[in-house]
Amino acid sequence: METGNNPEKSQVYMNLVDGGVCAPQGFLASGIRCGIKESAVKLDLALVYSPQPCTSAAVFTTNRVQAASVVVSREHNRDGKIRALIANSGNANACTGTAGLEAARRMADLAAEKLGHNAAEIAVASTGVIGVPLPIERIEAGIDPLADFLDPNGGEAALEAIMTTDTRKKFTAVEFTLDEKSTRPVRIGAMVKGSGMIHPNMATMICVITTDAAISAPLLDTALRRAVNRSFNRLTVDGDMSTNDMALVMANGSAGNPLIDSKSAAWETFASALETVCVGLAKAMARDGEGASRLLTVTVSGAASEEDAAALARSVAASSLVKTACFGADANWGRVVCALGYAGVPFKPEETSVEFASAVGSIPVCKNGEALPFSEEKAKQILLEEEIEIRVVAGSGEGRASAWGCDLTYDYVEINGDYRS
Amino acid sequence: METGNNPEKSQVYMNLVDGGVCAPQGFLASGIRCGIKESAVKLDLALVYSPQPCTSAAVFTTNRVQAASVVVSREHNRDGKIRALIANSGNANACTGTAGLEAARRMADLAAEKLGHNAAEIAVASTGVIGVPLPIERIEAGIDPLADFLDPNGGEAALEAIMTTDTRKKFTAVEFTLDEKSTRPVRIGAMVKGSGMIHPNMATMICVITTDAAISAPLLDTALRRAVNRSFNRLTVDGDMSTNDMALVMANGSAGNPLIDSKSAAWETFASALETVCVGLAKAMARDGEGASRLLTVTVSGAASEEDAAALARSVAASSLVKTACFGADANWGRVVCALGYAGVPFKPEETSVEFASAVGSIPVCKNGEALPFSEEKAKQILLEEEIEIRVVAGSGEGRASAWGCDLTYDYVEINGDYRS
Numbered sequence: 001m002e003t004g005n006n007p008e009k010s011q012v013y014m015n016l017v018d019g020g021v022c023a024p025q026g027f028l029a030s031g032i033r034c035g036i037k038e039s040a041v042k043l044d045l046a047l048v049y050s051p052q053p054c055t056s057a058a059v060f061t062t063n064r065v066q067a068a069s070v071v072v073s074r075e076h077n078r079d080g081k082i083r084a085l086i087a088n089s090g091n092a093n094a095c096t097g098t099a100g101l102e103a104a105r106r107m108a109d110l111a112a113e114k115l116g117h118n119a120a121e122i123a124v125a126s127t128g129v130i131g132v133p134l135p136i137e138r139i140e141a142g143i144d145p146l147a148d149f150l151d152p153n154g155g156e157a158a159l160e161a162i163m164t165t166d167t168r169k170k171f172t173a174v175e176f177t178l179d180e181k182s183t184r185p186v187r188i189g190a191m192v193k194g195s196g197m198i199h200p201n202m203a204t205m206i207c208v209i210t211t212d213a214a215i216s217a218p219l220l221d222t223a224l225r226r227a228v229n230r231s232f233n234r235l236t237v238d239g240d241m242s243t244n245d246m247a248l249v250m251a252n253g254s255a256g257n258p259l260i261d262s263k264s265a266a267w268e269t270f271a272s273a274l275e276t277v278c279v280g281l282a283k284a285m286a287r288d289g290e291g292a293s294r295l296l297t298v299t300v301s302g303a304a305s306e307e308d309a310a311a312l313a314r315s316v317a318a319s320s321l322v323k324t325a326c327f328g329a330d331a332n333w334g335r336v337v338c339a340l341g342y343a344g345v346p347f348k349p350e351e352t353s354v355e356f357a358s359a360v361g362s363i364p365v366c367k368n369g370e371a372l373p374f375s376e377e378k379a380k381q382i383l384l385e386e387e388i389e390i391r392v393v394a395g396s397g398e399g400r401a402s403a404w405g406c407d408l409t410y411d412y413v414e415i416n417g418d419y420r421s
Numbered sequence: 422m423e424t425g426n427n428p429e430k431s432q433v434y435m436n437l438v439d440g441g442v443c444a445p446q447g448f449l450a451s452g453i454r455c456g457i458k459e460s461a462v463k464l465d466l467a468l469v470y471s472p473q474p475c476t477s478a479a480v481f482t483t484n485r486v487q488a489a490s491v492v493v494s495r496e497h498n499r500d501g502k503i504r505a506l507i508a509n510s511g512n513a514n515a516c517t518g519t520a521g522l523e524a525a526r527r528m529a530d531l532a533a534e535k536l537g538h539n540a541a542e543i544a545v546a547s548t549g550v551i552g553v554p555l556p557i558e559r560i561e562a563g564i565d566p567l568a569d570f571l572d573p574n575g576g577e578a579a580l581e582a583i584m585t586t587d588t589r590k591k592f593t594a595v596e597f598t599l600d601e602k603s604t605r606p607v608r609i610g611a612m613v614k615g616s617g618m619i620h621p622n623m624a625t626m627i628c629v630i631t632t633d634a635a636i637s638a639p640l641l642d643t644a645l646r647r648a649v650n651r652s653f654n655r656l657t658v659d660g661d662m663s664t665n666d667m668a669l670v671m672a673n674g675s676a677g678n679p680l681i682d683s684k685s686a687a688w689e690t691f692a693s694a695l696e697t698v699c700v701g702l703a704k705a706m707a708r709d710g711e712g713a714s715r716l717l718t719v720t721v722s723g724a725a726s727e728e729d730a731a732a733l734a735r736s737v738a739a740s741s742l743v744k745t746a747c748f749g750a751d752a753n754w755g756r757v758v759c760a761l762g763y764a765g766v767p768f769k770p771e772e773t774s775v776e777f778a779s780a781v782g783s784i785p786v787c788k789n790g791e792a793l794p795f796s797e798e799k800a801k802q803i804l805l806e807e808e809i810e811i812r813v814v815a816g817s818g819e820g821r822a823s824a825w826g827c828d829l830t831y832d833y834v835e836i837n838g839d840y841r842s
Contacts, residue, residue, distance in 0.1 A: 065762030065770045065790075095758050095770075097791040130755020131792040243759050320741070334551020337516050338664050341486030349486045349516075369486075370518040371552040 012272045014176035020155030023173030023189035024212035025254035026052050029154035031161030034142030036128070036135060037090035043161035045142050048208055049084040049115060049150055050252040056082035057221035058123065059228050061245035067094035068104035068134075073123040073246060076108065080217025082250055085208055086111040086139075086146075087125035087162050089193070092204065093134040094126075094243040103134040110143045123248055127164055127193060127204040130243065155191065162193040162206050170284040176273050178213070178257050178266040186213045186255045188273055192281040194245075205232060207247035207281065213270055214253035215260040222263075223271035224249050231278035234310055234403040235286060235317075249274070283404050287387075292406030296326050297389040303399035308345040310401035312394055315343035317405035326388060327407035331356055331379035333365040336390055347394040354392055358385035433693045435597035441576030444594030444610035445633035446675035447473050450575035452582030455563030457549070457556060458511035464582035466563045469629055470505040470536060470571055475671040477503035478642035479544065480649050482666035488515035489525035489555075494544040494667060497529065501638025503671055506629055507532040507560075507567075508546035508583050510614070513625065514555040515547075515664040524557040531564045544669050548585055548614060548625040551664065576612065583614040583627050591705040597694050599634070599678050599687040607634045607676045609694055613702040626653060628668035628702065634691055635674035636681040643684075644692035645670050652699035655731055655824040656707055656738075670695070704825050708808075713827030717747050718810040724820035729766040731822035733815055736764035738826035747809060748828035752777055752800035754786040757811055768815040775813055779806035 017023050029048045037044040058077045060070050069087075076082060086107050093100045104124050112119040126134065149157070159169055173189035194205035215223075228247055253259070260267045287295040298317045303309035316322055319339040325332040333354045340347060354366040361382055365374050382388065438444050450469045458465040479498045481491050490508075497503060507528050514521045525545050533540040547555065570578070580590055594610035615626035636644075649668055674680070681688045708716040719738045724730035737743055740760040746753040754775045761768060775787040782803055786795050803809070 063759065063762035064768065065758050092755070095755060095787065095790055095792065097789075130753075130759060131787065133792070243762060332551075334513070334516060337486050338484065338551060341484035341664060347485065366516065366552065368518075369516055371516065371554070 012176055012269050012276065014174040014273055014276070017173045017175045017187065019153070019173050019189060020159060020171035020191050021048050021189045021208055021210045022152050022155040024187040024210045024252070026050050026212060026252045027189070027210045028150040028152055029158035030146055030149035030151060031154065031157030031159070032142055032146050032149060035138045036088055043157060044088055044090045045139060045146055046087045046158040046161035047084065047111065047146050047150060048158055048210065050210070050250060052252045052254060054081065054083040054250040054252045055215060055217040055220055056080050056248065056250045057217060057224040058082070058246055058248045059225060061242055063243050065095065065243045067092055067126060067244040068096060068100040069093055069124040069126040070244060070246060071101060072104040072108055073125065073248070076120050076123055079120065080221070081121050082123045082248065083117065083121045083252070084111055084115060085123045085125060085248060087206060088139060089127050089162050089164050091128040091132055091134050092126050092130045092244050095131040096133055099133060103136040106136050107139055110140060114143050114147045125162070125206045125244070125246055127162060127206055127244055155189070159191040164193070166193055166288055168284065168288045170281055170288060172277055172280050174273060174277060176269070178269050182257065184256055186257060186270070187211065188277050190277050190281055192285060194285050204242045204244040205247070205285070207232070209247070209249040209274070209277065211249065211251045212254035213251050213260065214255065214257050215251050215270060219260055219262070219267055220249060220251055223267065223274050226271060227275040227278040230275055231282040234314060234401065235282050235405065286404035286406050291409040293409055294326055294407045295387045296323070296405045296407060297387070297402055298392065298405070299389060299402045300392045300394050301400040302351070302393040302395040302397050303347060304395070304397040305399040306401050307399070308347070309394070309399040310403065311345045312340050312343045312347060312392065313401050313403035315339045316390060316392070317403040320408055323405065323408035326383065327409050329380050329383035331365055331374070331376065331383060336392065337366065337369070340392065340394065351395050352393065354390065356382050357389040357391055358382045358387060360385060433597055433690050433697065435595040435694055435697070438594045438596045438608065440594050440610060441580060441592035441612050442469050442610040442629055442631045443573050443576040445608040445631045445673070447471050447633060447673050448610065448631045449571040449573055450579035451567055451570035451572060452575065452578030452580070453563055453567050453570060455559045457509050457559055464578060465509055465511045466560060466567055467508045467579040467582035468505065468532065468567050468571060469579055469631065471631070471671060471673040473673045473675060475502065475504040475673045476636060476638040476641055477501050477669065477671045478638060478645040479503070479667055479669045480645060482663055484664050486515065486664045488513055488547060488665040489517060489521040490514055490545040490547040491665060491667060492522060493525040493529055494546065494669070497541050497544055500541065501642070502542050503544045503669065504538065504542045504673070505532055505536060506544040506546060506669060508627060509560060510548050510583050510585050512549040512553055512555050513547050513551045513665050516552040517554055520554060524555040527557050528560055531561060535564050535568045546583070546627045546665070546667055548583060548627055548665055576610070580612040585614070587614055587709055589705065589709045591702055591709060593698055593701050595694060595698060597690070599690050603678065605677055607678060607691070608632065609698050611698050611702060613706060615706050625663045625665040626668070626706070628653070630668070630670040630695070630698065632670065632672045633675035634672050634681065635676065635678050636672050636691060640681055640683070640688055641670060641672055644688065644695050647692060648696040648699040651696055652703040655735060655822065656703050656826065707825035707827050714830055715747055715828045716808045717744070717826045717828060718808070718823055719813065719826070720810060720823045721813045721815050722821040723814040723816040723818050724768060725816070725818040726820040727822050728820070729768070730815070730820035731824065732766045733761050733764045733768060733813065734822050734824035736760045737811060737813070738824040741829055744826065744829035747804065748830050750801050750804035752786055752795070752797065752804060757813065758787065758790070761813065761815065772816045773814065775811065777803050778810040778812055779803045779808060781806060
């Protein structure tokens with residue numbers, strides 16, 4: 001099944017490697033339990049750190065309500081020199097006023113003091129319940145063990161410590177070379193937290209990416225924005241995000257490559273690899289959608305532009321009626337066409353075709369906007385797979401894009417019916 | 422509980438009367454089973470008719486994919502002289518190409534011939550599954566009994582014949598006087614079909630309104646648009662609609678009032694009454710949302726304008742996380758503030774307050790964007806009611822609006838998981 005980019009199919013040849021955010025040289029991480037979560041065993045405080053200075057780039061939520069951690073991290077990232085992230089789960093530190101802002105600054109200060117750096121080099125992230133004061137004293141008590149546990153194998157602990165309703169550990173790392181002559185490989189490692197992907201604009205996403213490439217902050221920023229636009233933003237209904245979302249990339253230059261400071265071939269290679277990593281994580285988030293039983297990829301081609309194709313694909317992937325039909329393995333293509341119709345961008349209904357696909361085969365169900373006769377039995381068989389794709393041709397344009405989502409299930413309702421309890 | 426306009430509280434004094442669309446003088450209706458639905462007992466073909474000529478107004482879906490019935494009805498309504506509606510359930514006649522368009526025209530022709538009028542005076546509506554050819558021969562076979570059953574008490578049968586997943590019959594009728602001197606009362610009757618209100622932009626809404634007021638088509642149109650904007654459009658995520666949505670009003674002048682042909686006091690009275698009727702039906706649709714166990718009213722005040730307030734209210738009412746929290750009777754106000762944040766219109770988080778309310782009381786939970794201490798027990802008690810309200814003050818502006826929705830439940834998933842089977 002063709003479900004968009006993945007490491008195996010990327011134009012950049014790359015190997016998957018172990019270690020997550022610690023896979024690139026020179027990164028350490030740790031995760032501990034400091035008592036913010038009620039659970040007696042779950043980790044809730046994480047640190048990712050490069051002893052060597054980094055360049056950095058970050059994108060943040062566009063929600064008008066912004067968590068204190070977002071305010072502080074945006075401020076600190078202004079110079080593009082973030083080298084460490086301290087993050088907690090169990091409390092979003094959002095809608096917590098001046099005290100919340102002070103608590104977020106205190107988190108950065110604690111990490112800065114302990115690591116011996118300026119607070120401006122520390123990013124902060126929080127995820128969990130909104131509107132509850134952050135128990136900063138628990139983080140104060142936890143900072144020593146958190147730093148003590150820093151380790152080149154600490155990626156998994158750090159990831160566990162930022163998870164909330166996530167049911168899977170979502171991380172990856174790749175190795176590749178920037179150009180044919182290059183002998184020294186470059187690595188990108190990443191982890192992501194977030195699983196409320198049914199309405200992703202309200203699910204906190206924390207994505208931490210590390211790389212040992214040497215790349216200037218502005219070029220890192222450009223690469224990150226393109227990658228996020230083609231991955232995490234294609235999980236969303238409308239590009240909006242939660243109060244706490246952030247994606248951060250730190251580059252420490254340990255790979256020893258010539259500094260990437262222009263849109264060279266090396267930059268293109270790096271940016272493509274970064275995009276592949278982000279797409280992989282985005283799909284992992286969709287697969288781990290709250291209560292999800294199926295990963296849904298919607299691929300739209302034939303649109304007037306990539307942006308239009310993305311809007312059409314997102315509209316289908318976000319439709320509750322399409323999602324429930326996926327849950328029921330019901331080839332209800334009318335709902336697909338209907339969702340295209342309210343995506344808010346032009347397309348040609350009379351030239352539109354729809355096909356359902358999965359590992360066991362594909363079946364065209366609509367051509368030129370009208371029903372095709374098809375075997376309901378075969379369609380059911382295709383849609384019962386864990387990964388399904390809806391392929392739409394929306395005209396004869398060049399625009400093509402995929403969006404990712406998941407089905408809407410009883411479990412989603414159960415998980416969110418009383419999340420705070 | 423204050424849940425927006427309702428007949429009792431309207432500025433226009435009006436009485437509720439029986440009869441639905443047949444309550445206004447001179448309207449007949451019927452509903453029969455012609456065999457479009459698989460059920461052996463459910464009605465599926467409806468007719469509403471005024472033997473006297475009417476002025477008419479209608480609004481249609483803004484979806485780029487439009488059902489054949491929408492194309493035909495829009496065309497026929499151009500002169501504002503619709504006097505009859507023929508409607509079927511069990512098949513949406515959407516994405517059915519040229520044959521579908523011919524079938525929709527045939528429906529109008531059948532009614533026109535039988536009733537002895539021009540087809541241009543007949544509106545057509547269809548609701549049900551998309552992409553399946555309409556079995557027009559069953560409507561051809563049904564047209565004689567359909568017309569034979571026309572009756573001044575036929576409103577309920579007509580309503581049953583346009584229902585699909587609706588669980589309640591949603592209709593109303595009111596009587597009022599256009600001005601103090603007037604002795605002859607005017608009536609407005611209405612029925613509505615539609616219950617997929619969790620994603621209302623994909624749920625067919627068919628709203629049929631009748632009145633015996635004498636009012637010119639342009640003034641009727643202005644009144645209908647304002648009423649729809651303040652009612653059905655406040656149920657929706659973004660103002661988009663399904664492939665089949667329509668709201669039609671027919672006015673036959675039987676009440677004998679002086680023709681309303683300017684924005685007079687009488688027009689204002691009529692328009693207010695029409696708005697009250699539409700708001701009542703919109704709330705009934707939310708209450709009958711697929712799988713819904715609670716009616717949710719979101720009222721936003723203090724916004725910069727009515728439009729901004731409506732956008733903020735809709736964003737909260739449409740949030741899956743708010744909806745599931747309502748299902749769980751969970752006072753999770755953070756999700757409310759978060760949904761305000763991505764509504765796409767400006768507001769002041771730092772001046773925002775949130776209160777939950779129902780028949781048993783109200784409880785403030787957030788003030789100036791921060792948590793207030795509150796009794797979880799009392800909040801639960803309030804939220805366990807069947808009608809709940811979320812009241813938001815979003816600043817110090819004059820803009821105020823309500824939006825309506827329902828909770829998201831296991832039953833929604835069940836109903837939509839395999840709707841076609």
